[in-house]
Amino acid sequence: MSFTVEPLSASNIGCHLDTATVLALHGLYVFPEVDSTNAWALQQGVCGDVCLAEQQSAGRGRRGRQWQSPWGANIYLSLRWCFTPVPEHLPLLSLVTGLAVADALEDCAIHGHGLKWPNDVYYDGKKLGGILLEAVGSQAHVVIGIGLNVNMLPEAGAVIDQPWTSLQQISGQSVDRNAVVAAILQRLVRRLQDFPCLDMAQFQQDWQQRDLLQGREVQVHSGRESLQGLASGVDHCGQLRIILHDGSIKNLSSAEVSVRLGM
Ligand code: BTN
Secondary structure (H helix, E strand, C coil): CCCCCCCCCHHHHHHHHHHHHHHHHHEEECCCCEHHHHHHHCCCCCCCCCCEECCCCCCCCCCCCCCCCCCCCCCEEEEEEECCCCCHHHHHHHHHHHHHHHHHHCCCCCCCCCEECCCEEEEEEEEEEEEEHHHHECCCCEEEEEEECCCCCCCCCCCCCCCEEEHHHHHHCCCCCCHHHHHHHHHHHHHHHHHHHHHHHHHHHHHHECCCCCEEEEEEEEEEEEEEEEEECCCCCCCCEEEEECCEEEECCCCCCEEECCC
């Protein structure tokens, strides 16, 4: 497999964006290296700013984990977005972001991926990308961080402690990151603009189409509790719905879920 590095470029990304997306965004910043694009957007960004980096020295994952961020291979993207007023269904935003990423991958001719609640992107039982939302103060300002494995070589990802894959592995060729970034921004901005008036029925339907856990026997660790049951979609707050073996239903807002995801 050949590996050529096409640098991230704000002007190249801009060429792929439609006018509505350009108008909705403020600045598009591409750095050779930052500690974390989320940290940059939290500390220095304003509403509508997008931060991208070729490399992160302290990429942040969910639950305080590190996000491996080798140079020139992947997408590390953060968008600062502001809501006034703050929608009461804000907890759904991370799931909605996952839907935007999944749709953007389809736009880039990638098929067969899905979402593992709450917002991991998976393909063939391997992690392809992750999403980390961080709020500023009142939650009116949210930083949406997206990490996507694009052209990462096996050596660079050797330290990752779970099965992973990349767009290059899926498609068999090196993938233009600028085009993928533009596709993500277009899908994401559209979903963010619609978010205050979210159509709940449509959201549930969109989620069902991407939900890799639906109908699977899962093991869930939530705090000190460990439960087993059947995953059965999400409720109106984005909580994972589990049907336990005694038939009762449990809704979980935060949990580690394990399941075999081979498709
Ligand atoms: C996860 O643990 O699955 C979420 C990973 C999120 C990583 C992205 S990379 C861009 C942004 N900047 C960060 O420091 N983290 C997010």
